[in-house]
Amino acid sequence: MAKDKRYFVTCTMEIYVPDQGCGDRAIPNENLDANWFASTIGYMIPNLVNKEFKYSERPYSVNHVYIDKVEN
Numbered sequence: 001m002a003k004d005k006r007y008f009v010t011c012t013m014e015i016y017v018p019d020q021g022c023g024d025r026a027i028p029n030e031n032l033d034a035n036w037f038a039s040t041i042g043y044m045i046p047n048l049v050n051k052e053f054k055y056s057e058r059p060y061s062v063n064h065v066y067i068d069k070v071e072n
Contacts, residue, residue: 014039018033045062
């Protein structure tokens with residue numbers, strides 16, 4: 001059997017964060033929410049993908065998702 005290859009994929013994901021209203025803390029709170037939400041999704045992706053492809057013909061898997069930056 002040939003050695004498995006690892007591939008690194010760069011992708012962009014658009015997420016929606018609810019408006020935090022008005023005030024001095026609105027934008028920082030929205031940014032914190034966006035970072036938290038992106039990190040949560042990144043943490044969940046390997047489990048969800050590996051579960052979905054568990055019985056596939058070949059052993060596809062995702063080992064880790066790294067969130068580089070979140071910008072608006």
